Amino acid sequence: AQTVTQSQPEMSVQEAETVTLSCTYDTSESDYYLFWYKQPPSRQMILVIRQEAYKQQNATENRFSVNFQKAAKSFSLKISDSQLGDAAMYFCALSSNTGKLIFGQGTTLQVKP
Amino acid sequence: GAGVSQTPSNKVTEKGKYVELRCDPISGHTALYWYRQSLGQGPEFLIYFQGTGAADDSGLPNDRFFAVRPEGSVSTLKIQRTERGDSAVYLCASSQYGGRGTKNIQYFGAGTRLSVL
Numbered sequence: 001a002q003t004v005t006q007s008q009p010e011m012s013v014q015e016a017e018t019v020t021l022s023c024t025y026d027t028s029e030s031d032y033y034l035f036w037y038k039q040p041p042s043r044q045m046i047l048v049i050r051q052e053a054y055k056q057q058n059a060t061e062n063r064f065s066v067n068f069q070k071a072a073k074s075f076s077l078k079i080s081d082s083q084l085g086d087a088a089m090y091f092c093a094l095s096s097n098t099g100k101l102i103f104g105q106g107t108t109l110q111v112k113p
Numbered sequence: 114g115a116g117v118s119q120t121p122s123n124k125v126t127e128k129g130k131y132v133e134l135r136c137d138p139i140s141g142h143t144a145l146y147w148y149r150q151s152l153g154q155g156p157e158f159l160i161y162f163q164g165t166g167a168a169d170d171s172g173l174p175n176d177r178f179f180a181v182r183p184e185g186s187v188s189t190l191k192i193q194r195t196e197r198g199d200s201a202v203y204l205c206a207s208s209q210y211g212g213r214g215t216k217n218i219q220y221f222g223a224g225t226r227l228s229v230l
Contacts (some may be wrong), residue, residue, distance in 0.1 A: 043202060045221035091155050097216040098169045103155030
């Protein structure tokens with residue numbers, strides 16, 4: 001079975017500072033994809049960043065980057081220069097062979113001005 | 114519209130009633146997914162359509178839940194004899210091709226919040 005675990009229910013960061021959200025996963029597949037989604041109070045999931053497991057290079061998207069450790073099955077998200085608009089719930093997700101997403105429990109990020 | 118549209122945004126019903134939730138995917142997307150998100154949890158997969166057919170319905174919790182996509186575009190999630198435990202946000206997502214890979218970026222709607230009293 002494929003699982004995704006987010007061990008931080010809540011995180012807090014000062015505006016303009018850097019924060020890292022943790023995620024571990026388990027899968028028996030060799031080819032898979034990992035995602036971070038952001039869910040603001042509007043409920044709509046927004047894709048933040050994605051990583052192909054066969055790529056060794058960590059993905060980056062502007063202020064967002066990941067630390068992908070394949071052997072450790074770890075996929076953390078780093079947010080640099082945090083902004084008030086980054087406050088939301090963040091979900092780590094693993095894509096199965098049908099494309100369905102397996103989500104973690106989520107981390108609520110609070111950004112303090 | 115440009116995004117995934119879900120209607121209604123909120124639905125309140127009584128225990129035992131029948132409900133239908135609608136999802137209108139991004140035009141041209143062949144794959145459509147339904148997820149259920151309970152309060153404070155991550156979304157859980159329900160069913161995946163590739164075109165008109167259900168390619169994976171392993172997430173449907175029981176036979177009270179059923180979904181259709183008759184013309185390969187709009188999908189309807191149907192719940193019979195609703196129970197209080199069915200209360201959740203039901204999310205729909207679509208992607209261009211489905212399956213695994215970078216082309217399977219899933220775009221989500223804002224969901225339908227179902228409350229069963």
